[in-house]
Amino acid sequence: MNKAQQSLIDSIGGTPMVKLQELSDIYNTNVYAKLESSNPGLSVKDRTVLNMIEHAEKEGKLEKGVSTLVEATSGNTGFSLAMICAIKGYKCVVCVKDKASTEKINAIKALGAKVVLCPSGVKADNPRSYYRTAETLSKLIPDAYYINQNYNLNNLGAHYATTGPEIWEQTEGKITHFISSASTGGTISGISKFLKEKNEDIDVTAVDSEGSVLKHFHETGEYDTSLKRKTMLEGVGKDIIPPNVLMDNIDRFIQISDKESVKNILHLAKKEGIMAGGSCGATIEGLKEIAPGLNKNHTVVLLFSDHGSKYLSKFYDFDWQKENGYSNEKEDELTTVINEFYFNNNNK
Ligand SMILES: Cc1ncc(COP(=O)(O)O)c(C=O)c1O
Structure with missing residues (x-):
């Protein structure tokens, strides 16, 4: 047993990493999620x-x-x-x-x-x-x-000092690919700076939202404000270029769709028992994009930034799902038994 801590602050960091079985099987590789939802504030x-x-x-x-x-x-x-x-x-x-x-x-x-x-x-x-x-x-x-998290470089410093070393240790230095969403960029930049210093061949993918300025800036060096578009996901993409995004440490930006990202987390909860936030679904979209280059010798780590309980009135709300076209409640054998039970019970 760990000793009692002096405050919740002492339990920040040291989060678990777990294998995502279904995605590993589908893409014939090794996919892990770093679960930042295990921090006391339920996020990275x-x-x-x-x-x-x-x-x-x-x-x-x-x-x-x-x-x-x-x-x-x-x-x-x-x-x-x-x-x-x-x-x-x-x-x-x-x-x-x-x-x-x-x-x-x-x-x-x-x-x-x-x-x-x-x-x-x-x-x-x-x-x-x-x-x-x-x-x-x-x-x-x-x-x-x-605090100014976009411009404060102690943002990326936190991940260079703690999250990056944890990922390196938890994969015993075997990590070959890292995928994270980028907003202020602190998470992906601090982690990738540490990982690339350990092994410069580690491939880093940043997941960006449609309408964000980050991907375009990475590819062209231009800050194009005309790209702005409202999106559903929180913590994916940006409308400014924060200095916490270390562009040279990121191999590519992939722009994902909100819709597919949400589908991914709804499926993940049912398959792996992990209730993840929307940006975690975005990293799974990133995985799908790089999957053709993956094989059994690769170790991919997805950074799961937060917990799904932060979105109970949104992505995990059945009415919200219906209104937004995610009607995933299928009639199955179990539903038939339950419906018959209710019908018979109420009509006695
Ligand atoms: C849910 C979620 N995921 C991902 C991120 C991205 O982290 P960063 O700002 O370090 O790029 C954030 C940032 O606010 C977030 O809230």
């Missing part, structure tokens, strides 16, 4: 936020009971921030895009943080965008500190 962002706060503390920028930490986030960073602020005694303001799931917003509030909802469909430089709102509020609020 616990690591990032902890590292950014600890660096700010070391630099003397924060004072317990006085400082207010402000951030713009798709939700997971907000939850991790609210959780760590509650433990450490900082005030917290989180600016969230209005497409964030209700669970994420309520959970951030439950941890004592203030939530500011910002429109999803506006450009990054619009004063109402979540970036500008966070920036403005951090100037208005006394003793505020803007």
